[in-house]
Structure formats: structure tokens, C-alpha cells
Amino acid sequence: MRPSSNRAMHAALSGWLVGMLAVGPAAAQTSLPLRLTPRAVPTAAPSSVTVVAIPLDAASRTEAARLAYWAEQSVARSGRLELVRLSEALDAKGKAAREAKAAEGAEAMKEGQRAYDELDTQKALQQFEAAARAFEASDMSRNFGELSRARVMKAASQVANGENAAAQLEIRAVLAVDPRAQFSPNFFPPDEMAFVEKERKAALAGSSGALTVRTEPVPAQVYVDGHFKGVSPVELKGLTAADHFVTVMAPGYVMEQSRAREGDTALTLPPSESVRSLQSISDRVTRKSEELERDVALRELGTLAGVSQVLALLVRGGTGTAPLQVTGLRLEVSDGHNLAYAVGAVPAGEAMATGSDAFLSSLVGTDATRLAGNKPVTHFASEGGSNRKTMGYVMMATGVALLAGGIYFGMEASSKEDDFRRAPQTSARAKDFRDTGKTYALVADIGLLTGLVSAGLGSYFAFSGGGGGGSSSSKSTPAPAPAPRRSRSTPPPAKTEPQKDPLAMPPPPKGTKPMNDSLPMPPPPPASKATSESKPAPESKPAPAAKATPEPKPAPAAPAPEPVVVPAKAADTRRSREDDAAQREEELRKRREEVERQRRELDERRKKEEAEANAKRQRDEEDKRKREDDSKRKDEEKKRPSLDEDDLRNY
Structure with missing residues (x-):
């Protein structure tokens, strides 16, 4: 490189360095800070979606409500959609009242924390008490943690005021309901922290209570102390001896909350104003689960709930150990565009938590693209049949898998039977072979039966009916309901x-089609009418009074319409x-x-058993008391000194 070019490059580099050094003071003088990273572009607000699970048969009512909860969790985990609980959307007044109480509790917590930091512990105690009362009247399925935190800070304020006895009572009450509540050493001295750990261990050691929660008139999601416990009826074990917060909710009904200890608790959910509309929509979806009416009804539900999308789960089955057959659909309320659609099997019971994750993630993960011309995509089995075939193939595959499992367990049961016959009949090993063989045989029978049923239904769905595409946009216009x-x-x-x-019947018969017999000639029509329609036969008597021509030109009577x-x-x-x-x-x-x-x-029956148990307990106590009295009397007789001959001589 030539020297002139080197000097030019050095001068350019020097100027660049001087300019960079000057940027600092210049940027410091400006009001706006220097941004070295690109400004983040604000993203659009996520679409609101509500989840509805509709059972297509009576056996799947409870499992449908359970699947709705896990679908809501999948929507919340996705981060791309705003979840709106259907039970809250259909009870706007109750939701507003609970949210107002939650906001009141949050404001009281803020004021209490400010007063505590300013060493005004009396005011802090009052604010924390008000916060606890407000949170207790809010949605406890969401705000149970805030209630525990308010009560912990109430105990901290009592310690700061020197009310140690009251603080220990509050600490004991908090840990009895929430043994995992957090107590910070910043608010409690070492003595109180030692008391906290002692009471925590005692509460966890005494966790042997049992609670049964039932609801009427419908199954409902059950939350105990802010944690989801299943769908009613729910039997809970390992609870601490305290009054626990029970929250139950179901779409179309007002949320019900109560405090319950051990035993049986029955809660009745009052119907909300929209319960009839929800039942009507559910009935329409159940009757037309694979037709256009299904999407029309779901769009009405989205309008009723005030959301932009509806995630619907149509559930069938769930008897015994058989999996649920679920049709999942997420659609736009505005025009019925199917953003996601899936048909598959979901395990029932406790396995649903993990077994449904892949199926539900496919419904909330991505959005389906529209057809040409921005036309919506729909899925109706009655229009094409691909959805029906897909469900049939899935059921056939499930049936084949169950049959294979049944055959395998049948072979294992036969092997265990051979081992049982070869082993000594009086040994424990023979008993183990016999029990294991019976279990394998039962599993084999269940697998074979359910496999045959699933394969048969799958074959029917897959090979009955024509094909064609399952997507259509001609019937998903923005107002398809009147079609x-x-x-x-x-x-x-x-x-x-x-x-x-010429002679119209005044009372048209129900279910007939008199529109087709327009030629009432006397001699010829009786045979044709006998084959097509049988009820309008009386018209053949007055027919000769009319013209003999079969042409409908005379039209002598005006009441033809x-x-x-x-x-x-x-x-x-x-x-x-x-x-x-x-x-x-x-x-x-x-x-x-x-x-x-x-x-x-x-x-x-329970009262009778309790009365019998009490009577038996009383009898046992009386017998025990009698035995103790007898034993005491005998002991006293043994301890009493006896007079011998030497004593008599002394006298």
C-alpha cells in the first residue's frame, strides 16, 4: 500500500476515534439517553380465549370437567393467549365483586407495609387484618397465598407491638392451614422463628385428616387452600387439623366458597343468569357435534362470554379404564375460522395430567392459515368425511394396540398358570403365581374386549361414508346461523x-309431504299414491267433480296456498x-x-353406624370401668393385712 493511502487511512481512523470520544459528553448533555440496542416494538395484546368441555354422553361428565382444567393450564402455559375462565365469564357480577375484594386486600397490604416500615406497627396491624378479611372474600383459588402472607405480616406486627401471646396464636393458626407458609427472620426474632419451626413440624406430623367434597347439581372443579384437587366428588386425605378453604366452580353457576374441617362437605352451586343459554348451546353442540350447527353454537358461546376465541373439547367415553375420545377445536368467534383442530384419545383419571399435554398443546401452539381469499377453514364430517375417517383410523389403531396388549397379557397369564402348576401348591411362590396370573388374565380380558369394540367402531367410522376434504369455507360465512x-x-x-x-286438506298432516301429489286423477293415481303417500288418500273422492284432465289449470278454489x-x-x-x-x-x-x-x-346409614359405634364404645367403656373396679377391689383385698395366730397371742 502506498504511503499516501496509509496516511489517509490513519487520518480517517483518528477522526473516527475522536468522534467516538466526543459522543459521551454530547450524549450526557441531551435529555434523551443514548440507546445502543434497538427499541423493542410493542406487541399486540394476546387474544382472549375461554375453554369449554362438553360431554357427549353421561359417562364423561366428570372427566370432561377435569379435562377443561388441564386445557386451561395449557392455555396459560402457552403465553400467547389470554385465558378467561368460562365460569367467571358467565358470572360477571360475582367476578367483579371478587376482584374488587382482591384489589382492596392488595391496597391494604401496601398501606400496612408502608406503616410497618415507618414503625407505626399499630396501624400496620389494622391494615394487615383488613387485608386478610378482604382476601378471604375474594377468589380463594387464586388469592390463598396472599391471605397467608397477610396473616404472617399480622403476626409480625403483633410481635413488634409486644403482643407475643397473640402473635403465637396467629402463627399457630396460619401453620395449621398452610404448613409451608414463609416467615422471614427480618420480621421475627430468633425465639419466634424457633416457635415457627416447632409448630410447622407439629402441623406436618398431624396431617392425617380426611375430607370429602360433594357438589350439587353438577360436578365442579374443587380447590382446597388454593390448590386444584379434582372434580367433585373428591376425597382428600392427609390434611391438617384445621378449617380449610374450599372453593368449587362450574360453568353456568356461581362460585361457592366455604371453610371445612374433616368429614363430609356438600356444597350447592346457585345457577347464574346465563345457565339456560349455556345449556341450550351445549345441547346443540351435542346433537350436531360434526355439523355446521356446532360451530354456530360455539360462536354464540364466545359472544356470550365476551372472548375472541373458544377452545371446545367434545368428550366421549371414559368408562372404566378406557381412554376418552376427544375432538378439540379452537375457532375465531368473528367468522368461525378453525385456528386448530384435532381428534385423539386422552387417558382418564389421574393419568390425564400428563397424558393430555401433547393433545392440548397441539390445540394452542399454532394457528392454522386461512384459505385463498382470506376464507375461514372449517371441519365438518358431514361435508366431507375426512374427520370421520381420521377418528376411525385412530380408534382402529387404539383397538389394535389394545388387542395386542390383551394377547400379550393372556400369554403371560398362561405362563403364570404353568408355573403355578409346577410349583408346590402349599408354597408362597405358588400363591404369588396364582395372584399374578389372575391379574394378567383380567387385564387381558379387558384389553381384548375394549380392543374389539374400539376396532369395530373405528372400522365403521373409517369405511362407512364417502370421502372428500374435511375443510370448507362456503358454510362458514360471518352469519351462518340463518342458513x-x-x-x-x-x-x-x-x-x-x-x-x-283443487281440494287442499285444511289440517295438513304432520310429517307428510303433500307437495308431491299434484295430480289427483280418479282411476290411475291410487296405485301411485299408495306407493308414495298413504295419508292424502281421501282426496280421491271429490276429485271426479273436477275436470278429468290432469292439468292443474282450473284452480277453482282460492284457498290453495x-x-x-x-x-x-x-x-x-x-x-x-x-x-x-x-x-x-x-x-x-x-x-x-x-x-x-x-x-x-x-x-x-352413616348416622346409624355412628350411633351403633357410640353405643358399642359406651358398652366397652362400662365393661372396662367394671373390670378396673374389680381389679382395684381385688388389689385392696390383697393389700389388707391378715391376722395370724401370733398376733392373736399378743392380744
Whole structure:
């Protein structure tokens, strides 16, 4: 490189260095700080979504409510969607009241902490007490931790005021309900910290209580001390001897909260104002689980809940150890676009927590792209059949897997039977072979039966019905709900012959189609009418009075428009729906009465057993007291000195 070019490069570098050194003082004089990293672009607010689990049969009601909870957890973990609990969305007044109490408690905590830092411990004690009362009236499934923290700070304020006895009582009460509550040495002296650890160990050592929670009229999610415990009825063990906070909630009903100790607790959930709308939507989805009506009803539910998306889980099965068959759908409320769709099997019971994670993650992880022209994607088995086939293939694969498992366990059971026969019959090893063989045989029978059922249903779904795509956009317009109603009322203009029938029946028969017999000729039509329609036969008598030509030109009577049957069909449809709803309500009432009767019988039986146990206990105590009295009397007789002959001589 030439010297001139070197000098030019050195000068450029020197100027650059001087400019960089001058940036510091110049930036210090400016009001805006120098940003060396690009400014973060604000992201759009996440879409709100609510989760609804609809059981398609009575056996899956409890498991559907359990699956709804794990779906809500999956939505919360995704971080891309804002979860709105359906039970809270349909009870806006109750939610607002609980949130107001939570905000009141948070403000009281802030004021109490400020007063405590300023050494005004009397005011801090009052504020922490107010915060505890407010949190207790809020949603305890969310704010139980805040309640524990408020009570801990209340105890800290009492220690600062010199009220050590009251502080120890508060500490003992907090640890009895929440043995894992945190006490900071910054607020408690060493003596009180030692007392805390002593009471914590005592509370954990005495965790032997049992609590049963039941709800009426529907199964509900149960939270105890802020932790999800399952779907009612729930039996809990290992609880501390204290009054625990029980919270139950179900969509369409007002949240119910109570304090319960050991024993049996029954809570009744009051219905909310939207319970009828939710039941109507659920019934429509159940009846039309694979048709357009399903998405229309779910969009109405999203509008009712005030969210932009609905994650629906249609659950079937769950009897015994068989997995649940679930159809998952996440759609946009605005136009019905299916953002996610999946059909699969989910394990029931306790295994659902981990076994459903992959299925639920597929529903909330990504969004499906729209069709050309920004048209929404929908999935209806009645339009194409690919969804029906997919479900069939899944059920067939599940059935084959269950059959293979049944065959394997059957072979193992046969092997255990051979080992049992070869082993000495009186040995413990033979007993172990026999019990293990019975278990394997039972598992084999269950696997074979459920495998045959699943494979048979899967074959039916997979090979019955035509194919075609399962996606469609022609029926998912922004207002698809009126489409089915228009389709029922539009056919009459296409067939105008019945309106010119000379003799129309005044009361149109239900379920018939008189629109097709427009040629009432006397001799020929009876045979054709006998094959097509049988009820309009009386029209053949007055027909000879009309012209012999089969042409409908005469039209002598004006009341021809009367035989239009479409309104009757609509009325029949509405009447059948009302009858179905009445029948369903009657079945629900009978089921509730049966449950109430069983509960009363259980209560009576339990009371009777308790009375017998008390009587037996009293008898045992009396017998024990008698034995003790007898033993004392004998001991006294033994201790009493006896007079011998030497003593008599002394006298």
C-alpha cells in the first residue's frame, strides 16, 4: 500500500476515534439517553380465549370437567393467549365483586407495609387484618397465598407491638392451614422463628385428616387452600387439623366458597343468569357435534362470554379404564375460522395430567392459515368425511394396540398358570403365581374386549361414508346461523303444483309431504299414491267433480296456498326440540332425585353406624370401668393385712 493511502487511512481512523470520544459528553448533555440496542416494538395484546368441555354422553361428565382444567393450564402455559375462565365469564357480577375484594386486600397490604416500615406497627396491624378479611372474600383459588402472607405480616406486627401471646396464636393458626407458609427472620426474632419451626413440624406430623367434597347439581372443579384437587366428588386425605378453604366452580353457576374441617362437605352451586343459554348451546353442540350447527353454537358461546376465541373439547367415553375420545377445536368467534383442530384419545383419571399435554398443546401452539381469499377453514364430517375417517383410523389403531396388549397379557397369564402348576401348591411362590396370573388374565380380558369394540367402531367410522376434504369455507360465512332455516323455507317456490290442488286438506298432516301429489286423477293415481303417500288418500273422492284432465289449470278454489307444509315442519321441529328439552329436564330431575335419595340413604346409614359405634364404645367403656373396679377391689383385698395366730397371742 502506498504511503499516501496509509496516511489517509490513519487520518480517517483518528477522526473516527475522536468522534467516538466526543459522543459521551454530547450524549450526557441531551435529555434523551443514548440507546445502543434497538427499541423493542410493542406487541399486540394476546387474544382472549375461554375453554369449554362438553360431554357427549353421561359417562364423561366428570372427566370432561377435569379435562377443561388441564386445557386451561395449557392455555396459560402457552403465553400467547389470554385465558378467561368460562365460569367467571358467565358470572360477571360475582367476578367483579371478587376482584374488587382482591384489589382492596392488595391496597391494604401496601398501606400496612408502608406503616410497618415507618414503625407505626399499630396501624400496620389494622391494615394487615383488613387485608386478610378482604382476601378471604375474594377468589380463594387464586388469592390463598396472599391471605397467608397477610396473616404472617399480622403476626409480625403483633410481635413488634409486644403482643407475643397473640402473635403465637396467629402463627399457630396460619401453620395449621398452610404448613409451608414463609416467615422471614427480618420480621421475627430468633425465639419466634424457633416457635415457627416447632409448630410447622407439629402441623406436618398431624396431617392425617380426611375430607370429602360433594357438589350439587353438577360436578365442579374443587380447590382446597388454593390448590386444584379434582372434580367433585373428591376425597382428600392427609390434611391438617384445621378449617380449610374450599372453593368449587362450574360453568353456568356461581362460585361457592366455604371453610371445612374433616368429614363430609356438600356444597350447592346457585345457577347464574346465563345457565339456560349455556345449556341450550351445549345441547346443540351435542346433537350436531360434526355439523355446521356446532360451530354456530360455539360462536354464540364466545359472544356470550365476551372472548375472541373458544377452545371446545367434545368428550366421549371414559368408562372404566378406557381412554376418552376427544375432538378439540379452537375457532375465531368473528367468522368461525378453525385456528386448530384435532381428534385423539386422552387417558382418564389421574393419568390425564400428563397424558393430555401433547393433545392440548397441539390445540394452542399454532394457528392454522386461512384459505385463498382470506376464507375461514372449517371441519365438518358431514361435508366431507375426512374427520370421520381420521377418528376411525385412530380408534382402529387404539383397538389394535389394545388387542395386542390383551394377547400379550393372556400369554403371560398362561405362563403364570404353568408355573403355578409346577410349583408346590402349599408354597408362597405358588400363591404369588396364582395372584399374578389372575391379574394378567383380567387385564387381558379387558384389553381384548375394549380392543374389539374400539376396532369395530373405528372400522365403521373409517369405511362407512364417502370421502372428500374435511375443510370448507362456503358454510362458514360471518352469519351462518340463518342458513339452515332458509334452506327449510325456500323449497316451496320451486314446486308450485301443490298450490293449485283443487281440494287442499285444511289440517295438513304432520310429517307428510303433500307437495308431491299434484295430480289427483280418479282411476290411475291410487296405485301411485299408495306407493308414495298413504295419508292424502281421501282426496280421491271429490276429485271426479273436477275436470278429468290432469292439468292443474282450473284452480277453482282460492284457498290453495293453505297446504304449504313448511311452517308445519318448522313447528314440528320446534315442538320436537321442546319435547326433547322437556324429556331431558325430566331425566335430569329424576337423576337429581335419585342422587338425593342415595345421599339421604348414605346419611342415614352413616348416622346409624355412628350411633351403633357410640353405643358399642359406651358398652366397652362400662365393661372396662367394671373390670378396673374389680381389679382395684381385688388389689385392696390383697393389700389388707391378715391376722395370724401370733398376733392373736399378743392380744
